[in-house]
Amino acid sequence: MTIPAMDIPVYADVDVLVAGGGPAGVGAALAAARNGASVLLIEQRGYLGGMATVAQVPAWCPYTDGKKPVIRGIGLEILNEMKSRMEPEFQAIWGDKLNWVPIDAEVLKKLLDDKMMEAGVNILYHTFVGNVIHGNGIVEAAIIHNKTGTQAVKAKIFVDASSDADLAYHAGGQFAKGGDEGELQPGTMCFVMSNLDRLKYMEYVKEHGPSLKAAINEAKAKGTLRVARDWAGISWVNDHTAGFNFGHVFGIDGSKAEDLTRGAIEGRDLVRHIVEWLKQTIPGFANGFLVLTGEQVGIRETRRIVGDVVVTADDFMQCRTFPDDIARNSYFIDIHMAKPTGGMVVSHLPPGESHGIPYRALLPVGIDNVIVAGRSISTDRATQGSTRVMPNCFAMGEAAGTAAALLAKQGKRSSRGIDIEELQRQLVRQGAWLGEDVNGKFQEAVI
Ligand SMILES: Cc1cc2nc3c(=O)[nH]c(=O)nc-3n(C[C@H](O)[C@H](O)[C@H](O)COP(=O)(O)OP(=O)(O)OC[C@H]3O[C@@H](n4cnc5c(N)ncnc54)[C@H](O)[C@@H]3O)c2cc1C
Structure with a gap:
């Protein structure tokens, strides 16, 4: 059917719209707001947290490479503040731990509300991003649906943290999904x-x-x-x-x-x-x-964008560093069987090792002002089985939100117009870990 042309109200016109409030969206919204952007965070549920709260995924994957924390910045801040709100008995066990820390979904929901309020992020809950208005590689507005009706949100830069890359999909992006035969990791009802x-x-x-x-x-x-x-x-x-x-x-x-x-x-x-x-x-x-x-069955794998670069299992195994790294990943390749008779695919890096996640893996080909963060970034299937975990998603989100704010400040609508060194310096200043070399290079930014 064809929808007749309709006039819809513009709900907001912001620097940065973040679609989805999982770890990637939380990282993006906080980072963009803290970098001075006006931010609207749209989430279909009535709370933030993504799979941890929506699907009751019960633990944070490791923040460390076995020797040191690799995920720092906003991700570590959320982990530590969640712990500080837990009962003394929890703190006694988990206070100094960074790997496999259990999640209290109710504590997390309240914490994330508080963090957004503190940072001045505008939130719109119970709202679904259902489509976009786009042309010539630029998204002009997201079309949102909620109890009020159908409205538009205009933004300079869009961060797609929907985990299924919904915005990039509606904007005409290119995708891969699952394995060679379309097989997907199973879901779990936690x-x-x-x-x-x-x-x-x-x-x-x-x-x-x-x-x-x-x-x-x-x-x-x-x-x-x-x-x-x-x-x-x-x-x-x-x-x-x-x-x-x-x-x-x-x-x-x-x-x-x-x-x-x-x-x-x-x-x-x-x-x-x-x-x-x-x-x-x-x-x-x-x-x-x-x-x-869970309110929803937990989902491990759907679309992966085809981005300006595709991070591969070889990059993972070689612990490759890219000139435009915006985060590092040390979690193992962890692909759950697509069929009941199949086996797990697991591959670990040695302790202390990690690979870079380049900014280009967040940029969907053919689309200029959408940055994708979280489990749908541009990787091959094996690497997605590793980059998908929540600490990584915080880090990717923080990078996407920081980039979006820097771009908006400079009046740029192309994600490819970012000054990578400026982005990396700002991420290091915010406490992110981008590897010895990059952190060493921008050490002065921390002081
Ligand atoms: C069963 C299971 C177990 C796992 N175990 C672990 C584990 O132990 N530790 C770990 O760290 N990771 C684990 N993971 C992986 C991890 O939970 C996810 O990969 C991660 O949460 C992805 O983060 P994200 O921000 O990309 O998306 P999500 O966490 O999926 O969040 C996306 C958010 O966007 C919202 N959204 C989606 N589409 C729209 C739209 N169109 N409009 C508005 N809102 C939208 C959703 O409601 C959701 O809140 C597990 C995953 C599953 C499914």
Whole structure:
């Protein structure tokens, strides 16, 4: 059908519009506002945090390369401030840790609201970016839908942190998705349980090892547990409450509404099954209570933009440095099986090693004023299995937002018009880690 031409109100005209409030969007909005831009952050849910709060993903992946923090700046600030708002018992365990720190989604939601208010970011919740008005490689406005109706938001620079690269998609960008046969990593319906006994569980772990591997394999052999992988991610926020990243939902393309719907229904069904098994099987879990499942099935992989450069597994393995690095990644390649019968693909870098993420990987070919940050940047499939994790997304977002503000200040509408040294210097000043060489070069910026 053809929509008849319609006049719509312009809701706002800003320097920087950020679409999506996950880690990438949070990093982008805070960085852009702190660099003096007027910022509107649009999020379809009523809170920020992305997969951590939307899908209840229960832990932050490592911030370090095993020797030192690689993700610093805004990402580290959020991690540390979340910890500082947690109960003393949590702080006693996690206070000085930077890897696999559990997430309290409610603490995170409130913290992120507060951070946005402090920085002067305007937020519009319950609003979906459904399309763009564009021509000649420039996006003039995003078309937004919400309870008020359909409106437009004009901006000089757009940061696409929707994780599916929705803006770049509507602006006519080029994409890759999944593997050679279109296979995608599975989703997971994460969940939270309370009324558990952590101390009893820890006794069990001492004897049987972590991640419930032995119990899962035994149950799979008996046919009493229908999960594909012998691993459960369990993250304790206190002695009685834990978040679970356990089980897979296969064949879900998170950029399609009908797949997300199936993921929700199948995911909740699987969670009920798993919870019953946990209660019957695992010491300390017998009185467990299912508090909630994710509002949405967690999505690991959809579109990847084709950008000015594509970061490859070879770049990952060689720990390659690019002249326009805006972040570094040390997380391992972590590709979950696309089918129940498949295996995990995992590849680690040696401790202390990382590779660069170049600014060009954030720039969709053929589109000038959209910067993409987060899990849909321009990489091959293997590298996406690594760059996709939340600490990295904060860092990419911080770089995208900083670049957007610098460009807007200079009246530029082309992301390619950035002065890379100026961007890197500013990121180092903000506390980012871009590797020994770049941080060394701009050390004076920190003082
Ligand atoms: C099951 C699972 C387990 C994982 N485990 C870990 C882990 O242990 N540790 C870790 O660090 N990472 C983990 N990850 C990876 C990580 O959570 C995601 O890759 C990461 O959150 C991506 O960040 P992002 O900012 O790009 O997007 P997201 O976190 O997906 O956030 C995107 C945001 O944009 C909003 N949005 C999307 N489209 C629109 C639109 N058109 N208009 C308005 N708003 C929109 C969404 O509502 C969402 O809030 C896991 C992921 C999954 C699915």
